[in-house]
Amino acid sequence: MNHWIIAPVVLPAVIAPLIVLLMRHDLVLQRVFSLAATVALCGVAAVLLATAATNPPEAYFLGNWPAPFGIVLVLDRLAAMMVALTAFLALMVQLYAIGSGWDRRGQHFHALFQFQLMGICGAFLTGDAFNLFVFFEVLLIASYGLMIHGGGRARLRSGVQYVAYNLVGSTLFLFALATIYSVTGTLNMADLAERVATLPEGEAAILRVAGVLLLAVFAIKGALVPFQFWLPGTYASAPGPVAALFAVMTKVGAYAVIRVFSLIFPPETPATGAFFAELLLPAALVTLALGAVGVLGAASLGRLVAFGAIASMGTLFTAISGFSPETTAAALFYLLHSTLATAVLFLVADLVLARRGSEDLIQRRPPIAQEGLIASLFFVGAIALAGMPPLSGFLGKLQILDALRGPNMVAVWGTVLVTSLLMIVGFARAGSLLFWKSHETLMEADPHEPDVLSFAAVGGLVAALVALTLAAGPVSSALGSVASELAERTPYIAANRLTEQPQ
Amino acid sequence: MEILVASAVGTLTAAGIYLILRMRTFPVIVGLALLSYAVNVFIFASGRLAVGLPPVLSKTAQGYTDPLTQALVLTAIVISFGMTAVIVMVALGAFLEAGTDRMDSDDEAGQ
Amino acid sequence: MSLALIAALPFLGALLPGLMIRSGRTACAVVTGSVTALALLMLGLHAPAVLRGEIVQTRIDWMPGLGLNANFFLDGLGLLFAGLILGIGLLIILYARFYLSRQDSMGQFYSYLMLFQGAMVGIVLSDNILLLLVFWELTSLSSFLLIGYWKHLPAGRQGARMALTVTGMGGLSMIAGMLILGQIAGSYDLTVILQARDAIQASEWYLPALVLILLGCFTKSAQFPFHFWLPHAMAAPTPVSAYLHSATMVKAGLFLMARMWPALAGTPEWFYLVATTGLVTMVVAAKIALFKDDLKALLAFSTVSHLGLITMLLGFGTKSAAIAAIFHIINHATFKAALFMTAGIVDHEAHTRDLKRLGGLRKLMPIPFTIGTVAALSMAGIPPLNGFLSKEMMLEEAAHTVWSGQAWLMPVFATLGALFSVAYSLRFVAHTFLGPVRDDYPHRPHDPGFGMWAAPAFLAALVVAIGLAPMPMAAWLVDAAAGATIGEAVHAHIYHWHGLTPALWMSVAAIGGGLVLLGLHAPLMRAWLATPRPEAKRLFDGLVEPLAAFARRLSSGLHDGALSRYFAIATFAILAAGLYAFFSGGHSAGMRAPTPVEVVPAAGWLLLIVSTVTLVLFHHNRVVALVVLGVVGLVVSMGFAYLSAPDLALTQILVEVATVMLLLLALNFLPKRTPMESSASRRFRDGILSAGAGLGVGCLIYMMMTRDFAFSTIADYHLANAKTGGGGTNVVNVILVDFRGYDTFGEITVLGIAALVIFAVTETILRPGPANSRLLSWAQEHRHAGDRHPLMLVVATRLMLPVAIVVGVYIFLRGHNMPGGGFIAGLVVAIAALMQYMASGFGWTAARKRVEYHALIAMGVLIAGAAGVGAWFAGRPFLTSDYGYVHLPPLEEFELATAMIFDTGVFLAVLGAVLLALASISRIAVRAGEEGSSTPYDIDLPRDGFGDR
Amino acid sequence: MDMALEILISALLVIAGTFGLIGSFGLLRLRDAVQRLHAPTKATTVGVGAALIASVIDLYHYQDTLTWQELLVAAFLFITAPITALFLGKIHMHQSIPREKLPDTGTKRDWATFDPTFKGPEPKLPGD
Amino acid sequence: MIRRLFPHPWLTVTLIVVWMLLVNKLALGSLVFAVLLGIAIPLLVAPYWPGQTQLRSPLRLAAYVVLVIWDIIQANLTVARIVLFYPTDRIRSAWIAVPIELTSPEAISMLAGTITLTPGTVVTDVSACGRVLLVHCLHAPDPDAVREEIKTRYEARLKRIFA
Amino acid sequence: MIALALTYALGCFGVALLFNLVRLLQGPTIADRILALDTMVINMIALIVLYGIRGGGTMTFEAALLFAMTGFVSTVAYAKFVLRGNIIE
Ligand code: NA
Ligand code: NA
DSSP states (O other), rough: OGGGGGGGHHHHHHHHHHHHHHHHTOOOHHHHHHHHHHHHHHHHHHHHHHHHSSOOOOEEGGOOOOTTTTTTEOHHHHHHHHHHHHHHHHHHHHHHHHTTGGGGSOOOOHHHHHHHHHHHHHHHHHHHHHHHHHHHHHHHHHHHHHHHTOOOOHHHHHHHHHHHHHHHHHHHHHHHHHHHHHHHHHHHBBHHHHHHHHHGGGGHHHHHHHOOOOOHHHHHHHOOSOOOOOOHHHHHHHHHHHEEEEEEEHHHHHHHHHHHHHTTTTTTTTTTHHHHHHHHHHHHHHHHHHHHHHHHOSSSSSHHHHHHHHHHHHHHHHHHOOSHHHHHHHHHHHHHHHHHHHHHHHHHHHHHHHHOOOSSSSSSOOOOTTHHHHHHHHHHHHHHHHHTTTTTHHHHHHHHHTTTTTTTTTHHHHHHHHHHHHHHHHHHHHHHHHHHHOGGGOOOOOOOOOOOHHHHHHHHHHHHHHHHTHHHHHHHHHHHHHHHHHHOOOHHHHTTOOOOOOO | HHHHHHHHHHHHHHHHEEEEEEHHHHHHHHHHHHHHHHHHHHHHHHHHOOOSOOOOOOOOOOOOOHHHHHHHHHHHHHHHHHHHHHHHHHHHHHHHHHHBSSSSSSSSSSO | OOHOOOHHHHHHHHHHHHHGGGGOHHHHHHHHHHHHHHHHHHHHHHHHHHHHHOEEEEEEETTTTTTEEEEEEEEEEEEHHHHHHHHHHHHHHHHHHHHHHHTOOOHHHHHHHHHHHHHHHOOOOOHHHHHHHHHHHHHHHHHHHHHTTTOOOOHHHHHHHHHHHHHHHHHHHHHHHHHHHHHHHSSSSHHHHOOHHHHHHHSSTHHHHHHHHHHHHHHTTTTTSTHHHHHGGGGGHHHHHHIIISSHHHHHHHHHHHHHEEEEEESSSIIIIHHHHHHHHHHHHHHHHHOOHHHHHHHHHHHHHHHHHHHHHHHHOOHHHHHHHHHHHHHHHHHHHHHHHHHHHHHHHHHHBBBOOOOHHHHHHHHHHHHHHHHHHHHTTTTHHHHHHHHHHHHHHHTTTBTTTTTTTTHHHHHHHHHHHHHHHHHHHHHHHHOOOOOOSSSSOOOOOOOHHHHHHHHHHHHHHHHHIIIIHHHHHHHHHHHHHHTTTOOOOOOSSSOOHHHHHHHHHHHHHEEEETTTTTHHHHHHHHSHHHHHHHHHHHHHHHHHHHHHHHHHHTTOOHHHHHHHHHHHHHHHHHHHHHHHHHOOOOOOOOOOOOOHHHHHHHHHHHHHHHHHTTHHHHHHHHHHHHHHHHHHHHHHHHTOOHHHHHHHHHHHHHHHHHHHHHHHHHHOOOOOOHHHHHHHHHHHHHHHHHHHHHHHHHHTSSSSSOOOOHHHHHHHHHHHHSSSBBHHHHIIIITTTHHHHHHHHHHHHHHHHHHHHHHHHSSSSSHHHHHHOOSSOOOOSOOOOOOOHHHHHHHHHHHHHHHHHHHHHHHTSSSSSHHHHHHHHHHHHHHHHEEEEEEEHHHHOOHHHHHHHHHHHHHHHHHHHHHHHOOOOTOOOOOEEETTTTSOOOEHHHHHHHHHHHHHHHHHEEEHHHHHHHHHHHHOOOOSSSSSSOOOOOOOSSOOO | HHHHOOOHHHHHOOOOHHHHHHHHHHHOSSSSSSHHHHHHHHHHHHHHHHHHEEEEEEEEIIIIOOOOOHHHHHHHHHHHHHHHHHHHHHHHHHTTGGGGGGGGOOSSSGGGGSSSSSSOOOOOOOOO | OOOHSSHHHHHHHHHHHHHHHHTTTHHHHHHHHHHOOOOOOOHHHGGOSOOOBBBBOHHHHHHHHHHHHHHHHEEEEHHEEEEEEEOGOOOOEEEEEOOOOSSSSSHHHHHHHHHHHSSTTTEEBTTTTTTTTEEESOOOHHHHHHHHHHHIIOOOOOOOBBB | OOHHHHHHHHHHHHHHHHHHHHHHHSSSSHHHHHHHHHHHHHHOOOOOOOHHHHOOOOOHHHHHHHHHHHHHHHHHHHHHHHHHSSSSS
């Protein structure tokens, strides 16, 4: 059995309590250990990526219980990719948090950060529906802590909303899981896939309800309309590096949709058919539109980026709703891209905030330290998130448009392109208001130490975007194989070695 | 018995949702608590009802109820306790910082 | 490879200026220029082959899956454009070196310029339409940066945004068009698409694709009605205007129409769309140009007009028109760039570009005057300059083109356009250079240095040279480019004299009319100024600003933090989707026998329903709400006990108490009442929504409970294997610590994190800030009773704390076989500890605490984790358990299971988490001025039995 | 013997039920809050006590297991009931009864509930 | 040393008994474990129970418990009658202050507990000096008799039990 | 006979619960409500014991114990809140 599979969960799960236990009062030690753990996680992710690329999906039978009776982790290409993305993003964000001193502004940043990673990795790796819930909760509760890290009026007030909204989401998740269990009698995802495929006709209605509830849960995480409301306030109020890390949190929702609805409820399922895709697509398009409108109308940089994130989720879900290998591959490419791009912009927003004290886009302010560099980074991030060339966002959108030919083509293309324009205009407005200003009011820029670590972190993310762009060919063919593995389903199910009831 | 349980779950859900639609943090938290009662019973009942058939193995037992849903509910109870604790604290913090316990934060939409 | 390198060189060059600027402005310009020169040189190396009719290709895979590849090819058309871009680029670099002032950041300028140059070269060399799109959009972006280069000018910001908006929109529509085109042709490679004319023009998607692509071309080339952005882009420094807005970028649209000509042209749709647009643009823009006082605005509209001219020619769809178009592209590039640079020199020297403030410069700056005059005459189409040649060709084509059955229309309007062109060209010369020398220039002008006039002079020389000797100077290039455009070899014949053709008469009419117009300029100008007309900026602002304002209202209106509305929407959406889902699927009624109803459970049910409803009705009184919530928790726990779930009952009741204590601790600081805020209609809406949700959930669970499982459940396995595999008879506990121990691991982690979060929030509240100030000035709402720590409670606790710990140990140990376990035990002990806190107070109790709660949590998670990791050493997966029976004489045999280690972790984590959470909140009260107690109870006993006081 | 035990058990059960009901009835019937305090805290204690004894005997008789665990429950209730009553009584004294209606302590110090350990504005009663 | 190891010997005994009651079987293993707990837990909670209580006579304590149980049963009947049959306006409630001589907190608590458990009387407060109990009587036409009974029947016995 | 007595006792405590509910809703003071809740817990403990007798199991004892413990703790908590505002001070 390949113990590497569980390492992304165990590693942070051990480091975090160790930090709490032994280095609670020593920030330097916390930083060293936490950073080392994240680096190690990157290494583990690389191992997993390599394993998954060359091997069929592999299950890890926790407690040595056979599936579907115990909990399994399943390493497949998708899971490995998501873990790797998380690890990389986490490393950059952590560098930024250390460089900018964000980790100093409250208690337990590093422990919560590691717990957050534990939750995210756990959610990506699990092959059990209820365990997915548990790790959703781990990642959520850690995210609550990170979101309100540092405290303060605005953050706590948005924090209440964020927590409340997600608590409702968690409750909904439980409703959904119980409903699924009551219909199928199992929780293992592979087993669910098999049972759902052969479900008696009379159970279809309840199953569909369960599916809708699940979709709603994932939609909350993924900020899909009409469940996107929590995002702008939360992301705009969260500490910069946390918002950047949250770039991958929305992707957890997207991941879950991909996983569950391509494994358990694929369009060829008799009981559900294309029902979910039909729900998903319009919602995704509206999400995209709303996000773009928000970008155009945002009054602060934080909210601008937050709406950009919503728009990117709309794009992503649009691609996902195709539920074909091509669309999934396109979606995954865009997923990688938008995670990095959103993170870049949130970090840039924090750089601006740290120097200016406000992200207000309306009032003109004196220039800021390192303005040229920050402006360039903003520009790069903006063209990435708006999906302008030459960065991967453009390639991603092209791929999505190319893959989504069909009856809904006009609606999809129209929405994607028009919203791109709105976002371009929005980002251009914001950029010019933020960084182009009257020389008459020119004052000496606030002296602000350029902290190398912060810029290195943003640079690292930008470099990743560039790398993704340059290596788009190999990456997208790899993602093609991820998507086809998902579409095939049988390797994943076979990895679970489902055992019959001993009766 | 089923109809009692179902109506109880429905009532708890309705009450919970009504309260989370209120404007202050406190009723919302109470509503979330009710909702979590509702969902706990919901999960529990999804394993079907049984009276006098506890999930503890014994020679004299005439049968057993579904132990799995019970384990799931236990997990759910614990998690929602943690979550409730957090939201209570965050709500308290928000109240102390802002001087109001309004849930709707109309000041956050940007100027 | 070398084509890719040509395209890449400017991008690489974009990195250099920033580095070189430290070595000085000249070095910076030299390096930048060398890169361009190198690219030009490499291009030149390919020229012979291309001129022979060969096509040079480079193919690099980028995203083969998508069909987006870095494929480049060079044919005559590409050669022409690439030559123009690089050649004029070189001149602009030279010119800019002297044009930019010391305050301007030259490194940045050259970087942007090179970026732009690379994008343009990329467009014209692309052999893949997706690649072309990449470069296409890049030109929009880099031009955005260039137009906004002077950040201090509001006009620059707006012009940049307007240009980006308009060309960006065109680019996006072009994406759609190109994707359709690729779909029809089966490939995104241009060389393939250009061969697929028949398939493309026969496709039902032809018209949409054409419209979408043309939208891109027209916006980029500022064709009517998208012409308005160009004059505003003139806020850019003059080198930018000269380069982007006359020589190159605006020609990208023309290039693309020429490029796609073999595949798209020749249909009526093409003709009417392209030729008409071109014609209208030519006339309208020329007319506007006549009335512009700003030199650059005049030139800008003249550019639009000439682009319209070329567009019209391409729209005709004939070979000869295409040749004329290509030739005019060349000519326009030469005279217009020269004119822009001249205007820049004037601006640079006189510090104004306003024609009203100029005039008489002929004497002061003869060199610019000469250059400008030559170029302007060419633009006016005065023989023998090159502008004349191509205009003649245009008029000739127009004369023979019938528009929708109207033979007169094209020639008349073409002549009109030419007429305006003559007028504004001559006005440029006359009002700038002719007339008397004035003494009120903002700055006294004189001839600039050689560096500044070299580039326009060179271009003016070209104007003359091509004009005088078109065949040797330009025909070969026209042949190559036009051949590539049309798709077959052509041989252009360019002469000054064609005989007394209609074109000649039209030309004469244009020159004559133009002179008349110039003569009448002053009164015409007054009339023009008196005529109301749509102003582009106002129109654009009128469109974009309300749109942005609407966007702001919409998005912040929707996302205004009104959480209750968010919830209402979510509830409604889920309910609607759920109902839709249910009624669209097959459903059969359940057949499971119902469980009989007994009296006491029915009473419990009544209790639950009534108290739940009461809770909702009286929730405004928060304390009462909490008491009633206690009833709900009690009944639910009781229900679990009744329905064969003892573990659940125990856990639920314990958690309930902890929750209530938590809420009470918080409520101490919160308002004690919830105000009545919602309107009756809001309450009604919420009532409907929640009743609907409740009904839905109730029906769902009813349907679930009344049916049998469709498959055997996995719980059967748990029942069958709990004892033999997990070593315990309490199957629920075995599931928790063994079958699904991983869930439990996650669950205690959640609890631990919750406590850490609560601790962290407390810390932030206790820092200096509004919350802390509020606490320091905290005043209790009501008078408090005395006796904080009643004696009887303290004494009872002395007994109950140890007993509860014993009970905890007992419950922990028996958990594997009977209801109980680490979690319940942890809660029991935690609540006993809380009782101690309540009895003697936070200060007194905390001062005597032996362990850090943080450490308890961490140890708990670590021990649970260690129980999991331990299995690795036995070569088993995480959390694999083992158990055995130990016999230690004379004691009886007892069971030891590794799961107990795990459960110990659970115990510690739960204990630590609950205590840390509640203790954290208690610290807030301490800050609020509460004094800790130094005694276990408040009563002063006359003689105390011990000395602790 | 069996019969006697059975009667005993039944009697205990009837006592338990009766006193349980009386306790709650008293809670309903009695006039003021302090009076109501007497009913449940006493009668239910006996009610539960009888039920617990019945349970011990029943288990011993029918299940053949002598369990004394129930004693712990009873002990627990006996220890806690006075404290509950004390607290509720304090609330009454504090909120609903004028100080004059209560007797003096006869010592220099007042009743603990009124001992001036806290100074603040006049009460605005919570809870109603 | 012994005092250090057994801060509250009676607590140790109590815990051993409680454990044996809990496991509900008389086995050597359980007893060993009970003793271990009986030693460990008092040590653990010792900080919360400062000082030591002198229990002079455990036997008298047992007798006292029996007496109280008997009184509870008797008084229950009385209260039941009042609750069921007395018209509410005929119930003569009374507050009485009961001065006490007990000084150890455990003894005072035990007295108060006894009074409350005996139906008809409830201790609702103690004086701040700890020398007077405030007792509410449900139906006490003669409050002085009640005070006297408390002092003689319970307090006197408790004085002898606790040092 | 036992069965009959058991049913009687169950019924009594069931009705008692409803009495408690009425007092809970009626109040009028917060102390009345807390007392009603506390009594409810006691009645439920009785019910647990009675169901234990009916089911013949020993499983119910710790439920009774923990209900007693939590009932007490929560009553004290409510009361301390009303008396002092802060329950842990
Ligand atoms: Na648990
Ligand atoms: Na009592």
